Amino acid sequence: MTAFSFTIHNTDGNARRGLVSTAHGTFETPCFMATATAATVKAMTTDQVRATGAELAICNTYHLMLRPTPERVAALGGLHKFMNWPGPIVTDSGGFQVMSLAGLCKLTEEGATFQSHVDGSKHELTPERSMEIQSLLDSDITMALDECTPHPATHEVAAESMRRSMRWAERCREAFQKREGYALFGIAQGSTYEDLRLESVQKLAEIGVDGFGIGGLAVGEGQDEMFRVLDFTLPAVPTDKPRYLMGVGTPSDIVGAVLRGIDMFDCVMPTRAGRTGRGYTHRGQINIKNARHTADPRPLDERCTCPTCANYSRAYLHHLFRCEEILGPMLLTQHNEAYYQLLMKNLRDVIEQNTLQSFAAQFAQDQESGDIPPLA
């Protein structure tokens, strides 16, 4: 069993290229996690996920505590076996979903009580129970239970919310069962207030976490504001621990956050977009259901080498979505996931080559160039 570790191999400005080791293998950073909320990356087999280059998957405590329950997953050998993903797994703590998805959610100092969005049954999630659940699930990286402070929030509300999250983080640290190769990440909150963000990061460093989640962003504040928060927060985060910007984001969000020193990302965008007909290209997003693709023999993105782009035309993908065939979401999700993974590989490569700045400039220019012109 290897110890949990984070090694930085290269830096380029504030950006870092590194390697994280866990009980279930390693993953390179900066990385984008495959979103496997309910123990499945929607519309993809795990073989297909691995083929995109993804090394790390993220599952969700809230969804799995309701169905099939952590006790059942444990009895079936843990998440890795259950979902056929032998590689590293992160589990989100459930805090965000309890507050956004569940019914009648009440927060107290003790924790959260809520009703299942599935069947209305009542549940409680405390820092201690969140640690227990994530241990039963056997995730390599456990996230501390926190409150994702809604946006906008007054300084007073944001301070109160953040400080409770920090008290919960302390209880998580106490309750977290230390095992070789397993890690506990804290989550910094504090809305868009510099003093609160710095206080939160300082508190997590005192508690002694194995990595720093940056939470409460991408909740409506906009990209400029998000980058401003990262600009004043990240210099305070210890450089020797991985930094995970939770729930982010668009390709452009990711490039900007990597420039600022973020190592890990997760977001439902590529899979959700894939199910609804939206595909990522190096020239921005397209909607494959649009009539302009009806007869187009070209691949979704001519620069992409994924199986979807290697084997299928836009016309075929358009046909599948028009006929509501399941293969449409399958192929488009596969492409979008590959697009994100290729972006991360490119980012790691240019950090190694110290050319991240020029890559980022070209990337932004390409993204704004609009879709390829129609064939004559």
Add this chain to the structure above:
Amino acid sequence: MTAFSFTIHNTDGNARRGLVSTAHGTFETPCFMATATAATVKAMTTDQVRATGAELAICNTYHLMLRPTPERVAALGGLHKFMNWPGPIVTDSGGFQVMSLAGLCKLTEEGATFQSHVDGSKHELTPERSMEIQSLLDSDITMALDECTPHPATHEVAAESMRRSMRWAERCREAFQKREGYALFGIAQGSTYEDLRLESVQKLAEIGVDGFGIGGLAVGEGQDEMFRVLDFTLPAVPTDKPRYLMGVGTPSDIVGAVLRGIDMFDCVMPTRAGRTGRGYTHRGQINIKNARHTADPRPLDERCTCPTCANYSRAYLHHLFRCEEILGPMLLTQHNEAYYQLLMKNLRDVIEQNTLQSFAAQFAQDQESGDIPPLA
């Protein structure tokens, strides 16, 4: 370019093991086609389809004439390229779907007029147009346009319907564009009447078809009656041409029909069952949504080596269907298709070994033994 050919390598009683050569490669018989109605095997990539052992796919003239239209498929390089299936393709003539799916269908001597089930637009399908469409689609095996006589039918209705189908088959033969490696199959009708079935087969032999479809069965007459029709029909069919029992059927239907000398099958059952939670096992069909599978760590079928059974528990599949995750239909369809393909491989093997009778007896016994008992 190879000529279209059918070679019988072994026989066992009335059953035959053989090889069909087409412009796009060969397939072994007895075979079960992968159902790719709208140019996609629902919930499977073509790589996954090939991995099950399927060598032949079947698409549908009716669906493809409406969307994306045969002219568009031709402009995009034909069906093989369009759907990324380089192997042999059969296209059904559209007759069955025009009469079962479309609105306001009218049959005349000339052909069928009908309204699209998608948008209500009016269309006409004649024997000549069906040949043109299937040529544009570039299918290796073209099916003659016929009327699938409803069941039950009086002798008079069945005779009239069958004779019109035979006149259409003659027009199909005239209109069919001969190309090296491409074949035209006729379709024998005649309901459950021996004299009509024999007349139909005799007529098709005179017309000179490259293979014999047996149509108008599995339409509610029951397995015993279907086998009775095959028993009096097949001895009249020339032995040197492939015989295709259209739209059939259950695993038990297939074993019984192979025993009687059928070479080719197609049916939506394995894919449709896969999307609705029903899985095939050597001990019969199970419903994975049933609560008894909730905590079961065993694979769907312990005898199966498909990726679903190799990597996932019944409990996981149950979880996916309970959460309405797309991966559920994906994995179960993959298994069901693999189950059918393994059955066909076993049938080919036992014909070669002259042990089909004992295989069929054991198969029937296994199928009736019921699902594996729950774990203690």
